Amino acid sequence: MYIGNRIRLFIGGFCIPALLVVTYCLNLWFQQGIAQHQQQMMQHELARIQQQISADLEQLQQLLTLYAPVYQQKEVQGAWQPLLAGHNISLFVEQHQQLDKLQGGSFPETHQLFTTLNNPAWLASESSGILLVDDQPVMLGYIRLPNGEVLIACRWLNDAYLAALEQTQVIHLRPLSAFSILPEATPHRLYQRLALPSLGNVPVVLELQLQPQLVAQMQWRSIPIVLLLLPCGLLIVALGYLWLRTKLLTPFSRLMDELAQIDPNTRIPARLSGKGGAEFRILADRINELLLRICRHKERSRITLESIAEAVLITDRHARIVYLNPQAEKLLGVNRRQALKATLGEMFDSANSLDAEIKQFMSSGGRQAEHRKMSLALSQPRILDRALSNLHDEEDEIIGSVIVLRDITDEEGLKLQLQKKADYDGTTALLNRNAFEERLPGFVAHASSLAICYLDLEQFKLINDNCGHDAGDQMLALVAKAIASQLDEQDLLARLGGDEFGVVLRDRSAVEVTRLLKQIVHQVHLQTIHHQGIHYRVGISVGIAFCQGEPIKASELLKDADIACIAAKRKGSNQIHIFDGRNQELAYERNAPQWALRITRAIEARELLLYFQPIRNLNGGSGRQRLEILLRIKGEQGRILPPAQFIAAAERFKLMPEVDREVIRMAFAWLAAHRTLCQQITMSINLSANSLGADGMLSYIADMQALYAIPSSCICFEITETSAIQNRQRAMEMLKAMRKLGFSLALDDFGSGFASYGYLRELPVDYVKIDGCFVRQLAVNARDYAIVKSIHDVCSTMGIETVAEFVESQAIIDKLSEIGVNYAQGYVIGRPIPLQQYSLPTAGLRLVTEPLAEPTAVAVSR
Template sequence: MLLSDKIRTFILAFCVPALFVVIYCVHQWFEYHISEHMQHMRQQENQRILKHFDDDAHQLFMLAQLYSAELNNPVSQQQWQSLLSERDVAVYRLHAEQLQALGQQDTDPQIAKALAALHSLGKFGWGAMLATDQPLAVGYLRLAEDDFLIAIRRLTSSYFTALGQGELKQQLRLVTSADIAVPEFDYVAVRTVAELPLLLQIAHQPDLFMLLSWHTTVILLLMLVGGLFIVYLGYVWLKRSLLAPFAKLTEQIEALDPSQSQLATIDTQGNRKFSALTDSINNLVNGLARDRARAKITLEAIAEAVIVMDRDALVTYMNPQAEQLLQVRSASLSSRSIGALLEMDNSLDAELQQFMASGSAQIEHRKIRFNLPKPLLLDRALTNLRCEVGNVIGAVMVLRDVTAEEQLKQVLHRRANIDACTGLLNRHAFERKLAGHIAHAQTVALCYLDLEQFKLINDNCGHLTGDHMLTLVAKVLLQFAGREALLGRLGGDEFGLVIRDQAAVEVARTLKALTEQVHLQVVQYEGVNYRVGVSIGVAFCHGTRPNPLELLKDADIACIAAKRKGSSQIHFYDSRDQQLNYERNAPKWAHRITRAIESQGLLLYFQPIRSLSGKAKRQRLEILLRLQGEASRILPPAQFIAAAERFKLMPDVDKEVIRQAFAWLSQQRAILDTICVSINLSANSLGAEGMLDYIAEQLQSFDLPSSCICFEITETSAMQNRTRALQMLQQLRKLGFTLALDDFGSGFASYGYLREMPIDYVKIDGCFVRQIATNARDFAIVKSIHDVCQTMGIETVAEFVESREIIDKLNDIGVNYAQGYVIGRPKPLADYQHSMRLVGQRNLAEHSNVRPLHVEQAVSA
């Protein structure tokens, strides 16, 4: 429907009926208010008449009252008679039910009869009554018990005419309630002196109200005509100022064609009332043109092929990349479907139509292969194209060539999971597949293989020759592994092999043959043949589902044990082997040690060292290390020192021990001149970067004399790091520290080292001291060590002194100091007292028959 038709429909269907409804409502309002006003005026007029009538009756009572005062005066009687006659009033005296007329008037029998019936009057009163059909106004006064004075007036038609001197009254008369018959009259009750109630019947003239109602109707008709005329004028104005310009604007809008390459704008000339609207439409048109141009440029610029299809999967647009990819031209599309365009069957068209029918709002990605001039793997992104109301009107397909990308992914996947040298799984892929590989196996043998002498090939022959050897070993492993085995390269010269559902004997037999076959592999370099051996650790389990990583860890530890056994050995992991358990738990111990260092949780103990000659000026004691375990257990160093050495944590441990020992000494300043504390330095700490500077800084920070501190190093660590140990000992000697060589004799002892090293004490290893009282060879060894040290000016300390007999033998030899349970057991450093010298003497007497104990002996930190 056109806008002009809508406006006309609005005027005829809404405005005109609304105008009639308004006029009708106004007319009803006027009628209601006129009727209400008429009722109000009639009530006021009725009240006025009633009041006038009552006043006239009251005047009769007052005349009777005045007349009673002159009742016995004949002269006054004559004056009253003339006055009463002028007023048309008659006076009667009712005495003992006898009525007597006073004055010259005649007594009407009907009136006399009606008055004589008034024998029950009150003291005074006034009102109306009927004497047969004659209405009377009566006023009376009681003179005595049975004597009344009554004044009456006949209510004639002239009286009623005079009473209704208003514009609304037409007729008045006095009636009884039985005479009410005409409802259009008004009836007002009046005061009566008889028992019969009387009403005043009032008839009003309706002419004035009818005239007022007619005038109102005329005015409303005029208002209706005027309203219709105004509505017509409004319609004419709307048609000229709105409808005609809007019709012209509509024509221009309908003339716009969005499919044209160049969109025309709307001419606002003559339509200035719609300038804002036309400007907005022109902005939209220009924006649409810009968006179309931008979309076209964007589609032509992107690298992917874009194909737009309608609801029937017919191609409507292709960007240049799609034309190049599919080798077609847009001009030759001619409403071809995408399936026909790609020379595929109708399944692609059906799939596209099904996707559009689903109305999915998600982008569907899928990789498809197109048999174009060369096979391509394309990533197809499909999304629905919707109109402004959300209905699917087509689809957009974006094609991206991912052939090279997929090939690169395969290469990267192979590189991420396959070892480039051997073609086996790398460690990451091996561990990832391990859990699934052993999930349902009855027995599992996880073998950890470590090549021997492989480093020699790499160092002498180069990495290319080493890689060739790895390739040969990998071929041997593949030959023995079989289809059911899992094989991978775990490190530089380490391999992992998983054998399922074979008994331990069969596994051992297979690995033995594999070891022999690996040893047969030869690589030549400069005329020299090189071979490798292989150490194999096996973690074997059956009937249970082991943790894959824990199983691999057990195999690794078993491989370490196999290396210790010799060349090309096979070792099966045994959970009852305590040494293997220590190595297996070494990472956990390393973590606990690191946490203890960070939280200052390392505990220091001490064990006294007693001078056997009693000539020493200082009380000597050795600092021992303990670790706080679970349930407040104190763990000896044998359980965690190996883990700390394996993971290179000993320098940090030694630093923490030095810090705590120096801090304790700083709190014992009263005895610094009479005490000497021995602190152990590990092999890893000898020559460690910054260790010497740290000791000097701590010494200066705690302000301690270096003479009260002795550093101990083991014979083995000194031999392993001879040059570094010698340099560090010389620097410590320059700082004023005393030095001791611990566990002398347990390793490859050489008296020549004693001459080179600037040491003050030699601690003879307990393996010689423990049986010195019963073993002549041990006695001779200890004596020889003491004699050499005495010649060099080095004092000796015997370890593991556990009985009085041992002390006697040491005294015979002349050893300077003794350390062991007979001297004193290890105790917390915080419990140390300066009276330990006396305690040591007392312990010597009390433990003359002490039983040797070896488990709790102090182990150097």
């Protein structure tokens, strides 16, 4: 059993070596402790002996100090001798270069000491130390008497003295010189030297030796302790192993035997007993719970695989089938016994391409399922959705694959029907606009030249309104067939809208395209439907956009063809127009959507630019200074653009009411910031046809007037005669309401539209602005002179003042003054400039010299 072998290996390879290492370390620790204790003992003895010798030297010097007076009194010279008895002290006196012994023991003799001293002149007043006399250590102290004599006391450091210093059996002492050789230290001997205070030139050293029997005794006491630890540790390890064998290895072996007897294929596995302790019971319960969950999971998986509608097949790594559910048997028309150990290629594909795909997918090691459509020649041809996934084992190795087959034959048929409905128009059976735009890039990818044609029916609304939508659908079907009859298979035809068609022609010259389109126009015009005895026909307008020898952008060409179609409708019925990028009017139409977006952004960011153009009073009156507010937009590179482009775009996309609101707000705000000018100027603001009578416009003007507190007398609103006639009823109501608010009104561009003096009589206006087409040639054209004079005479009779536009020379001003026109406006009077540069000094109009800050976004002009 692996766990038992691992425990034995753990005990033999780790526990026992660890125990030996610990024992060895304990022995080292004891030895280190013994050595430290010996050192401490030696240091203690050194300190004690040094202290004792220092005390003896001090005592010797004190004796000399005490006995010096006694020696000087000759009458009591022998009285001090009994005091030295028993101290083994010799007393000498030095006088006149001679040394005499007064009293003392046998060592040192007078000649021995005198010879050692050699020159007693070195003796100072008093001192003490150790001196070697004939290689024998002598403790010596001396003191100089007043009469010049030197009293010397000596004490021999013999064996008796050293024995008294030892006191215990711990150390052994012996005197020696500093240059004596120290014996080699052994495990049982420890040596130490002590330098003694010496006299003369030869130092004196005392050697201390630890008694060998004491060292051996200390070492011997540590050995039993170490020897006792090792068997105790081995005993503990053995008891631990027996406990592990009884409480862990045997129950675990029993549990492993029970696990080996469990059959994984049974639905209800045998339960483990868990004998051997609470831990094994918990482990057995958890294993039993895990086995039960695995069995339940397998049972759920089996029931799921047999219940799902898809066919499921499991193969081994050689693509042989090892499992298939009942739905797979039903779908493939095989039974389980026939399918097992066979491959899909062997059953359905003689070339075994299916087996190759499965093996290739397994070799790739893909983690994500691979979905692919496949067809099998069963009893009935079926289209299947195949999901292929790799099957991994516990080591993440691929051991097979899982194939899920779903019958999508009906779904594919329904998809084809839905796709046809999504791509084709139900009325004409042509491509619709979405399918047309999707196929267009691929259709033109390899074309050397391309012509996109936009066809719009005329009088079609008449058929829908009079005959109903069924008749309209009938006419659309006839038109579609007529157009398709003139096209080849390589041409692309689609219905783009209600009564709009698109045709794309590849690799044809402009002449061929034009000839073909004329035939189409003729064939469409021949189509007729009958309703209640009336014959109905339709016309068709065609716009063409060509591209040749340059990268083809089909979407842009389609826009150009649409614009060309609009131009063709303006020319009349059944007309063909070719788009020309050099045509300024068509270019404006083409850029209208971009301009509409830029205008919208400028309105939201409040970044429109206001300009003004002065209007001169030709009668010399001292009335208010008049000026007309114009709108500009800032283009790329800071260039101020003319109003023709963006005004047309704003009118086409119904943005003019919002533009007019922003102009009114900005103009009123400027007047509020220059309130002193309100009594000196009259500001003319244009209202577009879409704004005239628009919901909320009148209340907006009133709200802005109240917000900025602008007097009505300094505001004049201008409307064109065409807009007034087109919205006659609503325009009349709004103009009357504005007159009640106190604003003055002007009729702009009078004479260029369809207005008559009858309408002029009804409109409540204060000024009529004569269109510039009659003013430009006024000085040289008698007819224009007559028309301007006629308009002025009628207006004067009706109490309306006149304003001439596009005045560009002094000769025109002279003619206008001759006629009696009240005001003149044009370049000769003043060019448009930013409103922020306006001021009105006491003597005429003046322009502020400081430059206008450039706006940071798009602005518009009118």
